[in-house]
Amino acid sequence: MSSQTDDGPSRERILAAATRLFAERGYDATSTRAIGEAVGLNIATVAYHVGAKPELYRAVMRRAHRAQREAVTAALADLAACDPAPAETRAALLGFVDAYLSFCLAHPEVPALWMRRWLAEGTELAEIETDFAGPLVAEVAASVRAVLDRAGLGAGADIEMLVFTIVWTAHSFAQAGVIDAAGRRLGTRDLPVLDRFRRHLYAVVTGVLDRPAP
Known part of the structure; x- marks a missing residue:
């Protein structure tokens, strides 16, 4: 029961x-x-x-998704409200990236749960992607595309892949940090490393926006 x-x-x-x-x-x-x-x-x-275990897992993933969606929805609202000028739009997009990274750092269990699924955990529960991940990624990509089009930015960018890139890198860094030349793992509490990662992620996003249209 x-x-x-x-x-x-x-x-x-x-x-x-x-x-x-x-x-x-x-x-x-x-x-x-x-x-x-x-x-x-x-x-x-x-x-x-x-x-039973599948129901329990669905409840866990549903809670994780709700927290993730709440953070993403708030960040998208801020992005949509930005000035449509290119410089302000770029800054707002980086603000969105920073908001998502901050969510991952504050709730490391959420990236961990999704990364486990990337390793084909619980493959019989495919509705997790169908109901949660897929719609949210599509919503983010559509919202970002609309804001960029309004500012005349990113005509040559694959926005869906950009969204996935932000997710992959933010999740991975939140869980694993980086390895230095001595083999030491430097995690998210190492503020210089966190700042370095954030600046690199900003550069990746900016580089995608500057890609010429095909």
Whole structure:
């Protein structure tokens, strides 16, 4: 039996533990038993509050998507409200990029969950991409294209691929940082490295905008 409408403490604890474990181990390597053990509950109690493992995973990904969509929607609203002049539009687009990067850094579990899916975790649950990722990417690409067209920018740019590039790089940096010449992993708390990454991402975006039309 599943009680999907139960938003009490037990359900929240289960979802929090499931989010952490799915992000760390992936869908395939995370059992309902392990999630239950993380919160001191048995499998039957987990199922009562959230359902079986696929239902639990959908709930985790739905919550992650809602947080992601909320941040992206706010950033798109700021982008759409910018002055249509080219210089202001460029600055606003970089502001959008920075807002998404900041979201990834503040909520590292969200990039981790999506990166696990990139590794073909939970492939039987293809509706995660159909319902969540696909529509959001398309919405962002259409919104960015409209703002750029208004300013006369990026006529030669593949905006959908630009959106994916921002997502790939922001997610990867939020999770792995960079490796220096000595083999040390420098993460997101290393402010000089973060600044260097941000400036590089800005340069990538700007370079795409300056690509000549075919």
